[in-house]
Amino acid sequence: GxxxxxxxxxxxxxxxxxxxxxxxxxxxxSDYFIWYKQExxxxxxxxxxxxxxxxxxxxxxxxxxxxxxxxxLSLQIAATQPGDSAVYFCAEGASxxxxxxxYKLTFGKGTLLTxxx
Amino acid sequence: NAGVTQTxxxxxxxxxxxxxxxxxxxxxxxxxxxxxxxxxxxxRLIYYSASEGTTDKGEVPNGYNVSRLNKREFSLxxxxxxxxxxxxxxxxxxxxxVSNSPLxxxxxxxxxxx
Numbered sequence: 428g429x430x431x432x433x434x435x436x437x438x439x440x441x442x443x444x445x446x447x448x449x450x451x452x453x454x455x456x457s458d459y460f461i462w463y464k465q466e467x468x469x470x471x472x473x474x475x476x477x478x479x480x481x482x483x484x485x486x487x488x489x490x491x492x493x494x495x496x497x498x499x500l501s502l503q504i505a506a507t508q509p510g511d512s513a514v515y516f517c518a519e520g521a522s523x524x525x526x527x528x529x530y531k532l533t534f535g536k537g538t539l540l541t542x543x544x
Numbered sequence: 545n546a547g548v549t550q551t552x553x554x555x556x557x558x559x560x561x562x563x564x565x566x567x568x569x570x571x572x573x574x575x576x577x578x579x580x581x582x583x584x585x586x587x588r589l590i591y592y593s594a595s596e597g598t599t600d601k602g603e604v605p606n607g608y609n610v611s612r613l614n615k616r617e618f619s620l621x622x623x624x625x626x627x628x629x630x631x632x633x634x635x636x637x638x639x640x641x642v643s644n645s646p647l648x649x650x651x652x653x654x655x656x657x658x
Contacts, residue, residue, distance in 0.1 A: 435584065461646050470548070470634050470649035471587070478644060516586065522642075530641050534586035 437539040446504040448538045450517035459520035462491060462502045466513045512542045546570055548650035550635050556656045557625040565620040565653050567635030575641040576618035578610060580631040593618055594641040625657045
């Protein structure tokens with residue numbers, strides 16, 4: 428799994444399997460979380476996000492789970508395909524002031540997902 | 545709808561040279577950002593513009609300047625490039641600089657300073 432600030436881990440799965448990518452965050456004030464996918468030579472691509480008032484959110488083939496008690500976030504990819512091979516990283520967001528403006532995002536370093544055909 | 549467009553895609557500079565990285569978005573977003581991405585590190589914020597007419601420093605602003613030319617365009621300038629500025633630079637935009645407003649990124653400018 429990944430922790431915002433650690434060396435890039437890797438995950439290798441077989442095509443058709445489900446993938447789970449983990450992310451630990453450190454700021455208990457973070458209230459917004461995003462998962463990005465980054466393919467080689469491209470910019471980060473938004474996958475899914477979740478607010479802290481939710482613990483689960485589903486998209487197309489992806490599910491994000493949030494456990495605020497242990498400050499843990501995970502991305503589940505169903506029926507993983509070769510096209511899912513990429514670096515996945517999470518970002519946590521928190522307001523820098525009580526007014527909610529001047530928002531700050533902190534990005535993790537990512538997990539490299541390799542899908543074997 | 546191109547999203548966020550960055551130019552150039554690649555650039556090689558000699559130490560001391562200057563250049564401007566261009567970024568434009570067509571999503572009518574209010575907020576724009578410049579990040580750098582280095583091996584083994586997460587994206588780091590250089591400068592951002594919460595709305596047209598404003599710019600603010602991020603985590604690593606030294607050696608850079610920015611201009612929010614209009615709502616669509618946000619440029620990053622290196623006045624005197626240094627080898628430590630070798631990196632991949634990403635421009636991003638969001639509807640607003642608040643939660644529930646994800647960033648959308650361009651495909652980056654790969655800069656090498658020799």
